[in-house]
Amino acid sequence: MIIDCHVHLYPGDAIAAPAAWAEGRGEARWAAMVGPRAGGGASLQGWADFDGLLRDMDAAGVDRSVLLGWYWETAATCAEQNSFYAECVRRHPDRLEAFATLHAAAGVEGVRAELRRSRDEGLSGIGELCPPAQGFGYDDPALAVALELAAAWRWPVNLHVTEPAGRAYPWRVETPFLELMALAARHPDVRFIFAHLGGLLPFFELNAAVAKPLTNVSYDTAASPLLYRPEVFPLVAKAVGAERIVYGSDYPLRLYPKLQAQPEFARFLSELRGCGLAPAELAAVLGGNWARLRGGV
Ligand SMILES: [Zn+2]
Numbered sequence: 328m329i330i331d332c333h334v335h336l337y338p339g340d341a342i343a344a345p346a347a348w349a350e351g352r353g354e355a356r357w358a359a360m361v362g363p364r365a366g367g368g369a370s371l372q373g374w375a376d377f378d379g380l381l382r383d384m385d386a387a388g389v390d391r392s393v394l395l396g397w398y399w400e401t402a403a404t405c406a407e408q409n410s411f412y413a414e415c416v417r418r419h420p421d422r423l424e425a426f427a428t429l430h431a432a433a434g435v436e437g438v439r440a441e442l443r444r445s446r447d448e449g450l451s452g453i454g455e456l457c458p459p460a461q462g463f464g465y466d467d468p469a470l471a472v473a474l475e476l477a478a479a480w481r482w483p484v485n486l487h488v489t490e491p492a493g494r495a496y497p498w499r500v501e502t503p504f505l506e507l508m509a510l511a512a513r514h515p516d517v518r519f520i521f522a523h524l525g526g527l528l529p530f531f532e533l534n535a536a537v538a539k540p541l542t543n544v545s546y547d548t549a550a551s552p553l554l555y556r557p558e559v560f561p562l563v564a565k566a567v568g569a570e571r572i573v574y575g576s577d578y579p580l581r582l583y584p585k586l587q588a589q590p591e592f593a594r595f596l597s598e599l600r601g602c603g604l605a606p607a608e609l610a611a612v613l614g615g616n617w618a619r620l621r622g623g624v
Contacts, residue, residue: 328614331592333455333485333522333549333575334380334392338411342374352404356460357397359498371553373579373590377415381422383578387592390614393575395485396428398457405430406441413448424621426452426485431463431470438469442476451621453477454485455522459500465510478516483620485547486519490526493554504528504537512540518620519544520573524551524559529567538567545620547575548612552582552595560612561603569608573616574599 341348349358361372375383384392394412399405405428412425427445429438442453453473458465477484488502507528511519521528525546532538546567551559563572576582579590587594596613604612 328391328618329387329389329596330391330393330574330614330617331384331389331576331578332393332520332573332617333547334394334578335397335455335580336375336377336380336394336412336415337408339376342376352399352407353401354399354404356400356498369584371581371584373581373587375579375590377418380578381419383591384422387596389592389596390422392423392578393452393617394423394425395455396426398455398461398487399428399430400461402430402433402437402441405433409441409445409450410448412450413445416449420449424452425450426454426483428456429453429469429473430461431458431467433469435469435472438473439476442473446480452483452485454483454520455487456485457487457500457502459502460487460498465506471513474510474514474517478514481518483518483520486521488521488523488526488528490523490554493526502526504531508537508540511544515543517543520547520575520620521545522547522549522575523554523577524548524563524572527555527559529563529571532567545571545573545616547573548599549575549577550580550582552598553580553584557598557602560599564604564608564612569604569611570616570619572612573620574613 345361346358361370363370396408409427416423416425427442427450429441433441521544529546576592576595578592581587581590582595
């Protein structure tokens with residue numbers, strides 16, 4: 328069973344005209360991130376609609392995808408995407424699950440209501456959030472309420488994490504490890520997923536004091552080919568255990584921009600299969616760990 332726990336999907340009108348769609352909603356950051364690269368290079372963002380996603384999953388043998396919301400800058404766009412994802416899950420509950428996104432600007436009651444609505448409509452987690460990019464603090468009371476609900480409902484929570492020493496790019500934000508560790512410690516009953524191999528936070532877990540508040544944290548592999556050499560997977564497995572790594576791609580991002588004109592799942596899966604993980608570790612990363620995380624074991 329192959330489960331990709333980090334996939335993004337957008338409504339047709341966003342795909343058709345991303346800049347205009349974003350401008351009408353006050354989503355300048357997203358527009359910049361999916362637009363052409365500074366210096367004129369083609370965007371790393373690939374696009375896929377609902378049918379394209381299912382086609383690409385079939386072609387690569389991906390059984391299920393977890394649709395992650397984007398870290399929008401307004402509560403209204405969050406609600407719009409949550410509704411779109413509810414429709415996607417209704418169309419294919421056998422292949423898709425979806426997480427709700429949120430913005431603290433909705434306030435404690437607004438966030439609570441939006442998450443309840445999302446749950447009623449079939450969504451089953453929170454993320455991908457990135458408070459520093461969205462303009463609120465990791466200590467915002469609305470986020471705390473969201474995490475309390477996530478703990479009560481046994482919803483996983485995916486947070487975008489950047490690497491402190493990573494390259495600079497437009498609109499990059501810092502996601503300080505100390506704040507993430509404090510957040511995980513304040514919410515020990517939440518199953519967190521720190522995206523993008525946690526910006527290599529797993530290696531800091533070689534320090535027992537760092538590892539201690541992070542036992543409820545897993546790390547997804549999203550966008551890794553754009554960031555790290557393939558040896559990163561067995562090394563992270565050695566640092567924190569393969570049971571804490573979950574496969575996610577960041578589809579429809581073009582993870583191999585020189586080799587991929589269009590997004591697809593197969594190339595990254597083949598990188599994972601050849602990266603040096605033992606067969607049992609690989610099976611856990613590709614789906615077993617997600618099933619456990621989701622199932623509450
Ligand atoms: Zn991310």
